[in-house]
Amino acid sequence: MMRRAAAAAILAMMLIAALLLRGESFVDVSERLLPPSSMHLMGTDTFGRDVASRIGTGILVSASIAAAASSIALAAGLALSFFFSLWRMPGPVFLTAILTLKTVPPVLLALFLSAISGPGVIKLAAVLAIGHAADIAETAYSRVLVARSEDYTLSAIGLGKGRVDVYLHHILPAIMPYIAKQAVSIFSASILSEASLSFLGCGVPVTIPTLGSMLSEARPVMGQAPWLVAFPALFLFLIGLSLELLASGRSELDPSSH
Amino acid sequence: MAFFAVSFIVFALSSLAEGDSSAFILSEDAGEAEIAAYREGMGLDDPFLLRYASFIASFLRGDWGESASGHDIKGLILHSAPVTVSLSLSSLAIALMISIPLSIAGSRSRAAGCFVSGLSVTIMALPSFLTAMFLVLLFSRVLDLFPVAGYVPLSRGVMRHIQSLFLPSLTLSLLHSSLYMRVFRKALSDGIRSTYSRFALSTGMKRKQLALSSAFRPALPLLFSLVAQSLVSALGGAAVIETVFALPGIGALMVSAALSRDSRLAGIIMILLSIAASLVFFVLEGLLPLIDPRIRRGR
Numbered sequence: 001m002m003r004r005a006a007a008a009a010i011l012a013m014m015l016i017a018a019l020l021l022r023g024e025s026f027v028d029v030s031e032r033l034l035p036p037s038s039m040h041l042m043g044t045d046t047f048g049r050d051v052a053s054r055i056g057t058g059i060l061v062s063a064s065i066a067a068a069a070s071s072i073a074l075a076a077g078l079a080l081s082f083f084f085s086l087w088r089m090p091g092p093v094f095l096t097a098i099l100t101l102k103t104v105p106p107v108l109l110a111l112f113l114s115a116i117s118g119p120g121v122i123k124l125a126a127v128l129a130i131g132h133a134a135d136i137a138e139t140a141y142s143r144v145l146v147a148r149s150e151d152y153t154l155s156a157i158g159l160g161k162g163r164v165d166v167y168l169h170h171i172l173p174a175i176m177p178y179i180a181k182q183a184v185s186i187f188s189a190s191i192l193s194e195a196s197l198s199f200l201g202c203g204v205p206v207t208i209p210t211l212g213s214m215l216s217e218a219r220p221v222m223g224q225a226p227w228l229v230a231f232p233a234l235f236l237f238l239i240g241l242s243l244e245l246l247a248s249g250r251s252e253l254d255p256s257s258h
Numbered sequence: 259m260a261f262f263a264v265s266f267i268v269f270a271l272s273s274l275a276e277g278d279s280s281a282f283i284l285s286e287d288a289g290e291a292e293i294a295a296y297r298e299g300m301g302l303d304d305p306f307l308l309r310y311a312s313f314i315a316s317f318l319r320g321d322w323g324e325s326a327s328g329h330d331i332k333g334l335i336l337h338s339a340p341v342t343v344s345l346s347l348s349s350l351a352i353a354l355m356i357s358i359p360l361s362i363a364g365s366r367s368r369a370a371g372c373f374v375s376g377l378s379v380t381i382m383a384l385p386s387f388l389t390a391m392f393l394v395l396l397f398s399r400v401l402d403l404f405p406v407a408g409y410v411p412l413s414r415g416v417m418r419h420i421q422s423l424f425l426p427s428l429t430l431s432l433l434h435s436s437l438y439m440r441v442f443r444k445a446l447s448d449g450i451r452s453t454y455s456r457f458a459l460s461t462g463m464k465r466k467q468l469a470l471s472s473a474f475r476p477a478l479p480l481l482f483s484l485v486a487q488s489l490v491s492a493l494g495g496a497a498v499i500e501t502v503f504a505l506p507g508i509g510a511l512m513v514s515a516a517l518s519r520d521s522r523l524a525g526i527i528m529i530l531l532s533i534a535a536s537l538v539f540f541v542l543e544g545l546l547p548l549i550d551p552r553i554r555r556g557r
Binding site: 039099100105111114115118195198199200201208215219222229233236240241244 | 383386497
């Protein structure tokens with residue numbers, strides 16, 4: 001409990017810091033590679049841009065991409081679970097479809113799409129959501145199977161309650177913790193994948209700063225300007241760590257963990 | 259089955275992009291007639307399914323066409339596949355060497371458990387390229403033990419081959435082992451706390467024996483599935499690591515295809531990797547009944 005609260009607090013602070021730091025950064029060649037000072041809190045990069053404000057914008061961009069990806073995945077998970085509760089899916093066919101999706105790692109899919117149509121923010125969010133769709137579909141499927149064979153669900157159906165009613169009152173509460181947990185882990189996986197893709201230059205367009213692309217620009221000058229690597233890396237690590245702590249462990253929503 | 263699904267999706271998506279390839283390849287001032295002639299020549303006017311069939315046929319014949327820069331795709335892939343295979347296998351070996359002893363230690367004492375889960379959470383929280391950069395700093399800049407980047411093929415000395423692959427495989431293996439440790443340690447402690455191992459303890463079984471038979475063995479199938487899963491992600495997901503360490507593998511090829519907008523090369527790589535992944539899962543399904551009597555007896 002403490003651990004999760006701390007993680008959530010770090011995330012909230014990070015968001016506030018990002019909002020405060022965010023700002024336009026200008027190319028100023030006379031101020032290249034300056035170390036951290038009171039003027040430039042985290043120094044300047046190869047083009048003389050202020051690192052702090054770029055980090056602020058970068059965090060917001062990464063977070064919104066990840067948020068979009070995980071909410072698409074969440075919506076897909078809920079929709080799928082509703083369909084599963086209406087009809088009995090032929091299990092083997094469905095599981096084969098999931099296995100097919102699983103043979104393609106999300107980063108690979110994103111690279112392929114980037115080969116076809118170039119980088120883009122919305123495309124990236126969609127690709128990350130599709131790449132993780134197999135996981136959430138699998139969770140929804142197995143949890144709905146469990147929930148609809150529970151006695152309370154069967155008796156509700158026996159009493160003649162409508163499908164939607166049964167879904168909302170008996171199946172949804174039972175599966176929600178699992179789906180929500182999956183959505184959080186998709187969020188953190190998306191943050192990491194987005195950073196990797198931007199690091200490779202295949203993520204968002206180069207004009208938009210993200211933590212990944214900042215690190216990739218900083219790599220050649222790592223020796224002269226260590227702050228260019230240190231600050232984005234530190235933020236990325238803190239975000240990853242707190243999301244990891246938030247997603248691990250049993251869900252607070254899960255009544256069986258109390 | 260998976261092959262047809264993936265190849266169909268790849269083909270459908272790249273044909274969406276290919277629709278404009280006449281604009282790419284012909285010069286700016288090509289007239290309507292020239293474009294039509296080009297499309298005719300490339301077979302772009304045929305119905306969609308017909309083009310798909312001929313794509314599959316030439317793929318199965320081993321005729322994979324040319325990349326956008328005019329190289330033979332088959333040659334490129336045959337050239338880079340050994341690097342990726344060698345990288346994934348060595349990283350799996352290191353991952354198992356790290357994670358099995360650590361998860362056994364972690365399931366036995368509380369302090370070790372704390373250390374192990376701390377380590378695995380830290381590694382999971384970092385994207386792989388950052389881990390790679392830190393390892394390079396530590397091993398190449400500070401300790402000066404291994405080359406920063408580059409690849410030496412096996413034919414030019416075993417020692418130098420291993421040296422050039424050590425840091426990339428260590429990075430990948432840390433990534434895999436953090437996942438193994440988390441899942442495997444849980445399975446081990448579940449096994450130790452189970453009723454059957456309590457029963458075994460009460461019959462006077464030695465602790466060492468118990469750990470092997472009632473904790474390690476039930477957790478083994480899980481470990482096998484994890485290894486298969488990470489082999490799949492290593493084959494495809496090594497893109498980042500290969501780029502950071504300048505290894506000329508499949509992943510790096512995929513990245514350069516993505517950067518140069520080469521949809522044909524990227525599509526072929528994707529189909530091949532998904533075939534490889536299906537093969538891995540297929541082998542896993544064959545292996546699981548052999549090591550797990552519960553599956554063999556159809557439970």
